[in-house]
Amino acid sequence: MARRPKGRFIDGIVLLDKPTGESSNHALQQVKRIFNAAKAGHTGALDPLATGMLPICLGEATKFSQHLLDSDKRYLVTAKLGQRTDTSDSDGEVVQTREINFSQAQLDAALESFRGDTMQTPSMFSALKYQGQPLYKYAREGKTVPREARPITVYELNFIGLEGDELTLDIRCSKGTYIRTIIDDLGEQLGCGAHVIMLRRTEVADYPTDKMVTLEQLRAITEQEKGSLAALYSLLDALLLPMDTAVADMPECHLPDDAVAYVMHGNPVRFNGPAAGTLVRITHGEQHQFIGVGSMTDDGQLAPKRLIVMPEKTDI
Numbered sequence: 001m002a003r004r005p006k007g008r009f010i011d012g013i014v015l016l017d018k019p020t021g022e023s024s025n026h027a028l029q030q031v032k033r034i035f036n037a038a039k040a041g042h043t044g045a046l047d048p049l050a051t052g053m054l055p056i057c058l059g060e061a062t063k064f065s066q067h068l069l070d071s072d073k074r075y076l077v078t079a080k081l082g083q084r085t086d087t088s089d090s091d092g093e094v095v096q097t098r099e100i101n102f103s104q105a106q107l108d109a110a111l112e113s114f115r116g117d118t119m120q121t122p123s124m125f126s127a128l129k130y131q132g133q134p135l136y137k138y139a140r141e142g143k144t145v146p147r148e149a150r151p152i153t154v155y156e157l158n159f160i161g162l163e164g165d166e167l168t169l170d171i172r173c174s175k176g177t178y179i180r181t182i183i184d185d186l187g188e189q190l191g192c193g194a195h196v197i198m199l200r201r202t203e204v205a206d207y208p209t210d211k212m213v214t215l216e217q218l219r220a221i222t223e224q225e226k227g228s229l230a231a232l233y234s235l236l237d238a239l240l241l242p243m244d245t246a247v248a249d250m251p252e253c254h255l256p257d258d259a260v261a262y263v264m265h266g267n268p269v270r271f272n273g274p275a276a277g278t279l280v281r282i283t284h285g286e287q288h289q290f291i292g293v294g295s296m297t298d299d300g301q302l303a304p305k306r307l308i309v310m311p312e313k314t315d316i
Contacts, residue, residue, distance in 0.1 A: 008233070010038075013242075020051045046201060051200045052212075100165055115156075158171075272300070
């Protein structure tokens with residue numbers, strides 16, 4: 001018999017404002033423990049140096065975390081010019097120091113070269129895997145392994161300011177974009193070297209920044225409601241965003257009641273929806289209850305792909 005998972009069956013998404021110095025996994029485990037959630041997962045790691053938006057999926061929301069992993073992101077980054085490090089950020093060792101000597105026109109031209117569709121070679125200090133091991137493990141052993149350049153898109157790259165040797169940029173980009181690599185490559189184009197000293201993720205998909213919460217805020221709630229688990233969980237759960245916000249950009253397919261049972265058993269149903277191959281949100285009932293994600297087939301049917309399971313709730 002499978003062991004029953006510990007914790008509550010609670011579904012939703014926490015928009016964590018990750019602090020600097022924390023790994024994404026450590027931050028995830030703290031949120032999971034505070035919510036006493038049976039299941040949790042994040043939606044794309046942030047470097048320990050980085051701060052900002054880290055959506056954490058609880059319960060059934062973890063089924064849709066990949067969609068957020070694939071979504072566009074926005075970052076505010078400050079680079080220190082004149083120094084290159086072995087990790088392209090301030091956590092690494094300085095490997096080269098050079099004079100800063102470029103014009104505003106040269107900077108503008110260099111920034112322009114990163115806008116739009118480009119190919120990027122990931123840093124050796126990334127979490128991408130080579131022969132089953134993350135690249136950063138090879139890097140820590142002093143090894144360099146082959147890495148293939150990958151297509152990325154920089155939708156916006158806005159100059160915010162240059163004060164002394166510190167350059168600040170605002171970047172909105174596609175999934176898989178390494179900001180550290182952009183800064184390192186920019187430093188080489190300018191001939192002076194550069195590395196990241198501040199990185200903050202300000203947007204993931206279309207999530208509202210004003211809904212972010214810090215670990216300190218979550219801990220304060222637990223201190224406030226030490227005496228009553230019911231009161232504590234009521235306050236914590238009020239911070240959760242609905243799980244279907246992870247797929248809010250998908251068109252909705254609202255099913256009649258007689259079709260729901262077929263879909264919930266994994267069967268496709270005839271539906272006059274969008275074009276074949278389109279991923280859709282499946283809802284039903286007067287409240288448009290979210291039941292999962294499906295795709296439209298070539299023969300005009302809606303085929304379920306990831307469906308919600310409604311487990312029996314545990315006592316608190």
